[in-house]
Amino acid sequence: MVSSGNVQSDLSSVKSSFEKYSSTVSDMSSSWKGNSYDNFNSKAESFNSEFLGQIESCMSNFASACDLYEQYKNTKDNLNIARSNYNTAVAAGESTSTFSSQISSYESKMSDLKNQINKLLDQVKGVKLTATSLNPSSSDVGGSVKVSSGAQDPNLIYTDDGYVFPFAKGISAPVTSSVGPRNQPTAGASTNHKGTDIGVPEGTEVHSMSGGTITNAGRGDAGGYGNWVRVQHDDGTVALYGHLSKSDYYGVGDRVEAGDLIALTGNEGVSTGPHLHFQIETTDGEILNSENIFDGYWPS
Numbered sequence: 129m130v131s132s133g134n135v136q137s138d139l140s141s142v143k144s145s146f147e148k149y150s151s152t153v154s155d156m157s158s159s160w161k162g163n164s165y166d167n168f169n170s171k172a173e174s175f176n177s178e179f180l181g182q183i184e185s186c187m188s189n190f191a192s193a194c195d196l197y198e199q200y201k202n203t204k205d206n207l208n209i210a211r212s213n214y215n216t217a218v219a220a221g222e223s224t225s226t227f228s229s230q231i232s233s234y235e236s237k238m239s240d241l242k243n244q245i246n247k248l249l250d251q252v253k254g255v256k257l258t259a260t261s262l263n264p265s266s267s268d269v270g271g272s273v274k275v276s277s278g279a280q281d282p283n284l285i286y287t288d289d290g291y292v293f294p295f296a297k298g299i300s301a302p303v304t305s306s307v308g309p310r311n312q313p314t315a316g317a318s319t320n321h322k323g324t325d326i327g328v329p330e331g332t333e334v335h336s337m338s339g340g341t342i343t344n345a346g347r348g349d350a351g352g353y354g355n356w357v358r359v360q361h362d363d364g365t366v367a368l369y370g371h372l373s374k375s376d377y378y379g380v381g382d383r384v385e386a387g388d389l390i391a392l393t394g395n396e397g398v399s400t401g402p403h404l405h406f407q408i409e410t411t412d413g414e415i416l417n418s419e420n421i422f423d424g425y426w427p428s
């Protein structure tokens with residue numbers, strides 16, 4: 129016969145292995161990146177809590193059943209004593225009424241306990257250890273799942289400082305307007321250019337130059353940049369990518385890593401042709417020159 133204590137300890141070890149599993153899933157999910165991966169992340173967390181909740185409810189019902197079984201065994205011992213006393217009384221020709229009422233009371237209590245135990249065990253057996261929350265469809269994970277490994281993407285250009293050039297290898301990236309004073313190229317454009325304009329075809333993929341948090345994404349009032357994305361990097365620099373045709377891969381507050389695809393170039397806002405306005409500054413707003421940061425790495 130199982131004792132309540134043993135079962136509790138068996139179930140505790142099951143629970144600890146599931147907790148271990150849970151933390152593994154949690155570690156794994158935190159390394160998933162992007163909107164679709166955030167979605168996966170929250171699903172994984174729901175999955176864990178649902179799964180552990182089921183285990184805990186299972187344990188609790190099982191432990192209650194074991195406790196009731198202890199009562200059942202005690203009642204059975206009492207029943208045997210009452211039956212023995214009854215037989216002794218019969219043999220001695222004495223009154224049996226006390227013992228017969230004890231016998232009927234113990235029998236009734238045992239039947240009641242048995243029903244309660246079976247009900248609890250049915251509940252335990254009825255728990256299917258599956259979680260409905262973890263069912264990521266292919267659209268949830270975007271069909272292009274990747275896990276952050278810290279490895280460099282061989283298609284991208286990395287500086288020794290770990291910065292990633294916004295365009296992949298093999299894409300011609302001529303500078304059409306540098307940082308600094310300039311003649312106004314079109315009405316509404318700046319005469320003191322804060323970024324570097326790079327002439328690339330509309331729809332060219334833009335990769336985040338560093339890891340950080342998206343602080344702006346979409347159409348804004350940022351001086352004629354049309355669609356734009358702004359990333360606050362971990363190292364205190366900020367990058368702004370302007371005139372984009374697509375800027376909603378990520379939302380404000382989302383985490384991106386160096387090299388993540390964050391936008392597509394366009395010809396939005398105050399612009400004389402398809403190009404990327406690539407602006408790098410410090411958190412205090414001091415303009416940095418991307419041509420210096422990517423000096424030696426800039427493809428012609």
Ligand SMILES: [Zn+2]
Pocket residue numbers: 305321323324325404405406
């Ligand atoms: Zn510009």
